[in-house]
Each structure stands twice: as C-alpha cells, then as structure tokens.
Amino acid sequence: MKEVEGGITAPQGFKAAGVHCGIKATQPDLALIYSEVPAMSFGMFTSNKVKAAPVHYSLRKIRRHQTQAIIINSGNANACTGEKGLKDAEKMARLVAHHLGVKEDMVLVASTGRIGKPLPMSKIEAGIEQAVESLSFKGGHRAARAILTTDKITKEIAVETDIPARGKGKVVIGGMAKGAGMISPNLATMLCFITTDACITEDALEEATRSAVNKSFNQISVDGDMSTNDSLFILANGLSRNKRIKTWHKKKKIKLKDENFDRFCQALNLICESLAKLIVRDGEGATKFIEVKVKGAPFPKDARRIARAVANSMLVKTAIAGASPNWGRVMSAVGAAHAKVKPHRVDVYFDNFLVVKGGLGVDGTEEKLGEVLKQDEVKITIDLHQGKDKATFWGCDLTERYVKINKRYV
C-alpha cells in the first residue's frame, strides 16, 4: 500500500472538474465527479433531523447503488429551502445527466454553505455546462478546491492498495473532503467523496465503508455542531477488473474470508483517517491538533463518552489553545462524561508526561509541560484502570479566531 498523486481521479476511469459559477464571489464553487462506467455506490448521511434538499435527493437515489456522477456546489447548503430546494437539487441532477448523456438516476447531488437561501439556479445551470466541458482525468485537485467553504486547505489523498488489478497495476482508492466548521461525530459529518476502480460487491463496499467511517469521521469534532448536509459517498467502478471483492456467499449465506477485502479495508481506513485528521487540523480557527486516547475503560461506550467529552470540552480546548497545563479541566470533563469512572484510579498523560496519577496531580510536571503544549499536536492519554476497552477522538483547540469567523459568516 502506498500513497499516490491524483486524489479522486487517481483510480481508473474517474474524471473530475472544479469551476467558478458565481455562487461565491471569486472562489471555485462547483465540482463534478464522473465515472466512465456506472459505479457501485454507497452513501452515509447526517443524522440531523433537518436535512438539506440534496441529502433527501441523494439518500433516495443511492438506494439503487448505481451511480455515474456527483455534482457538488459550495457556498449554499440548499437546506431549509422546501419544495423549491428539492426541485433545484433534482434539476441539478437532470442537467448533469443531460450534458453527460447518462441516466438521471445515476447522478447524485451534494451542497454545502449557508442555510436557507435559494440556489442561484441560472448560475448553476451555466456552471454545470462549464464543468462537464472541463472534466478531466487530472481534475481531482480542482474538484477538491471547489467543494471548500471556510476551509483553508484542500483535503485529498489517494492510495494504491495491495490488491492486484487484472493485467497490470493495483486497485486504487482516492478521496476528497471538506470540513472546517459544523463538525461533530455523528454518522458522516462533512462532505466526503471517495472513488475507487475496485470491483467489489455491494455488501463488501458497505461493510468496509461503515467500518472506516466509524474509525475516522465518527471520532472527530471541531465544535460539536452537526450539519444539515453531511454526506459521504463512495463510488467503485470496477475498472481494475480485479477478482471481485466479497464478504458474503449469497446463496450459502455464509461469511467469506477474503484477504483482498482486508487489503481494501486497510487502504480505505487510511483514506478516511487521513481526510478526517485533515478536517480537524483545518478546523475553524484551530492552531493545534488534539488527540484524546482513553484506555482501561470497563466498556467501549465509557471509553468513547470520555474521549468525546474531553475533546469537546470548551475549557480543555481553550486551555490547549493557551498552552496552559490545566489538567484539572481534563479531570472535570472525564467526570462529567456520564461514564463509569473511578476518579482515584485515573492517570492522565500530556504526551508522555504523567500529569495525574491515581486522580491526583503529579508535582513538578507543569513547568516541563509548557513546551509540550506549545507544539502544534497535543496528545492526551487517559487511563481509567478499570478494564480493557479504549477509544480515540481527534479534535482541535478553540481560539478567538473560531469566534471571529463564526460571528461574521452570513
């Protein structure tokens, strides 16, 4: 397994485009992903009860698991836009299908940006034509730029798996994402698009994707707010013509052991973990990446609750922003997590420095910690000494800039 260039257009048969159609003032705001042949597809969507129109639309269409294109706009979420919003999402798919000469059902739609404004459809209409014209096998990076909102950096990655393709070469997976604000760990928690030329069954694709998302996007948090638009799509077009990856023997209804499935999962995990970490690193106003590891928990849910509570605590996040060795806030967040915990057994480490031993502060560490906390990556490890379960959460610090960005954003 090794990283390769090209993002979502690294796998065979995928083209992409990113153009500026005028939703935003100057930045690219419309992206298109296209597979030369219909691809097996799977999607995961926000669990927010208030879902954007494109989420409603794509949720329905992806049930067929056959997709050939995805059209994505940034700058406008097309959320809380009622009937008109749904019609606009549908129209976007229809226009793309028309220009590409594919079936309308084969086109999915995603949007991100401001909630509650109607889409400027004439601009998008012209933009779609332009995007179809500029589709290219090297368009991955331009697409990755066009889906951003308050993100500062593009988030893309591609990996060559160890799964042999027919003929020569290997199966490849590529991905891109956008994040920045409104990031919270519930189901798919941002926009993420993954492409692969793997030949894989529907079941195997779903199983691999759910598992990768749980170990990546579902354990990150920028601000605890879950968006109306969060979606993750994966398209597998099979052009590698590898031996089909399976997990189930359909007729015998038994679970199969397929080493290529494990390889696929391994590569997909890397893709999702990398994109999830990039989202956190690029969190609105963030200056520091925080990893919270909980171990020794009596049950997995206790580990998760504590890791999440610590990563989400505004007081922990501001302390890290200020490079303040305030372990008391970590202990307070641990206690407030509605989890099984015996405070007098808890050890806390900042990087490799033991700061709390059996629930009590360790003398003389605070001075050394100043330097550790000034690094742009801070690792907090919490050992509950109550069992064997563990969990990891990734978050970022909370700075004045987060507030500034979100006061202004309209």
Added chain:
Amino acid sequence: MKEVEGGITAPQGFKAAGVHCGIKATQPDLALIYSEVPAMSFGMFTSNKVKAAPVHYSLRKIRRHQTQAIIINSGNANACTGEKGLKDAEKMARLVAHHLGVKEDMVLVASTGRIGKPLPMSKIEAGIEQAVESLSFKGGHRAARAILTTDKITKEIAVETDIPARGKGKVVIGGMAKGAGMISPNLATMLCFITTDACITEDALEEATRSAVNKSFNQISVDGDMSTNDSLFILANGLSRNKRIKTWHKKKKIKLKDENFDRFCQALNLICESLAKLIVRDGEGATKFIEVKVKGAPFPKDARRIARAVANSMLVKTAIAGASPNWGRVMSAVGAAHAKVKPHRVDVYFDNFLVVKGGLGVDGTEEKLGEVLKQDEVKITIDLHQGKDKATFWGCDLTERYVKINKRYV
C-alpha cells in the same frame, strides 16, 4: 412578595462575613455564613463523577439536615487533591466550629477556583479567625463578593414572602451565587447559598428546593462544562416562628395542601430564577443574554433537548455575538438535538419576528433583525407544532473574550 435589601443576611438570625486571607492576590476569598440557631438544611451537588473534597465532605454532613455555618473559599477548588484535600475540608469545618462554639457536624464547606492545587491552610486558618470576628448582620454583600472567581458582578437577592411571621413581619428568603464559567445544566451548577428564617419541615424544604432548582439553575448554560464543585445549600432557621410549613402529614402519610408552602415556593423560585439569570448574564465573556423557548413539543424531554441544544450550540452563540440573523444555525441545532421533530412544521421567532415558517425562511425579515440582535437580550422562540409541551433555557453568546479568559486562566 417584594424584593428587599440584605442578600443572605436579610432573613432573621443570619450573619455573614467576607474577608481576604491570601488565596487570591488582592480580592476577598473567604466567606462565612452563620445562623444564630441550628437551621434545617438541604443541599444539591454536582453530578460530576470527579467531586471536589468539600463536596464529598458537605454531602455527608448535610444528611443530618442540621446546619449552623458554611465556610466558603474562592481561588482554589480543593478538587483532585486526594486525602489531603479531604482533611483540609474537615479542618476548615473544625476551625469554624471551634471559633464559633458550635458542633463540627453543623458546619459545611464549599470551595471554588483552580483544580488540583493544595489549599494554603495556614492562610485559611488565619482567615477563618478573621471571618468569625467580622461576622455581621449586614455582612451579606461582603460574603457575596468573597465567593466570586472570574465573575464580574456579585449575585445576590432577598425577598420578603407573603407568609406571616409570628408577631410581626413576614418570612424572608435571601440568596447569593457565583457562576461565570463551567456552567452547565446538571443538578446544582454553581455555588449558591440560600438562607431563610422560615419554619419549615425537612420534606417541604427539599420539595421546594428541588422544584426551584429545576426551573432555574438546571436550565442555564454558559459553556456546557459541569464543574467538580457545584453545590447549592439552603438553610432555614425558623426564627420567623411562622406556622410550620408542611407538605406531608407524617402519620397519615397524606399530601397536605398548605398555601404558605405555595407562597414559599413562589419566593424561592424568584430567588433561584434571579440568581440563575445573573449567572448567565455574567457568563465569561458574555455580551448578550439568550432565552430559548421551545413550545408545541410532543413530550417534555423533546422540548428540553431542543432548548438545550440551541442554547449550547457554539454556532448559534457566535451568530448572536455577531448580531448575525443566521436562523439556519438554529434549525440545524433543532435537528441535531436527538428529539422528535418534523422540520416542515417548525416556526422560529427572533423576539417577535417570525424568521422561519414551516421550516422555511421568511423573506425580508433579515434586515429588520439586525437591530433586534444588537440588543443585549435576545429571545429565540421555537414552535414545533407537534404537541403541548414546552421548555425554556437561558444562555449567553460566545465571544473572543471567553476564549481569552480561559486561555489565560491557570
């Protein structure tokens, strides 16, 4: 019922003091409350699993429901301080008991401030002597100052109830609180001390207090963080010699109807609501008070969850800070609240302006909203149109100053 001067020393027989003993550099940091006679007492404490030493101590002592004094220090939470912390809390009670000539069991202890540092006991020892010497029937305000940490204003109130005292006058209730940071709605969520000269049974005192706390301190939030030290104490010394307020006939085991109990609850609710609102208004860095009202909910818990989610949303809080009429963030928070909600039925008002009707933005209101949102009090009303249940939550905006305060605090 009318407001009167004097805070916690407004009721008969209560003395208080607030002194500077040197835990903080210059500000008063030690408060003492004293009742001339043993008072019926009740307390509510943080549900954080990591409890400070004084919480462990007072939790145990208050089971006897007989209290004559409370000693409170600010500047140091005496939390995560192990055996030494417990001994220090015990010693504080013992010293107070000794100097006042009361039983040690009759003294409760509370602390607030930095977690994980041992108390400077020699300073506190001297401070306790000084506090006992300066006890006064007019000491309420000085005590209210001495319990503050990052609070900008003192929080105190006293109310004369409509319950006749024996002889002349009325039953009086007084209260003081501290808040500012680490405020979140779970049980008692700050330090709060309430005194009354009412003669009341243990059951009635507990029932009235639980009910008042649920309608006040349990529906406020500054930052969603629950402290290790949150405690609420109420002392009723009976010196008004009013007809004892009862809710139960002990022998017959039946619920009684006592109009003085209703009057007592009414006054206690006012005390708790006023102090809770003062805490939110004085939230760290807050510039605006936010009231979130949810109505038309199918069940009470749905109303509460939504009100809480909206009041806690960092994106809503920053939008209000920036006077940005971003109702989309309110809708997103409503949807993310894990509550029963039909988005297409939801109406949202900012003050009296309808901004969302049936889940859709109302045209032309955003311009008018600019002025509304610049006020220092913003009311968000959410009508779910799904039932009859409702809930209210009080919060504050999130500003750069909150981050600044908490980056620096060590």
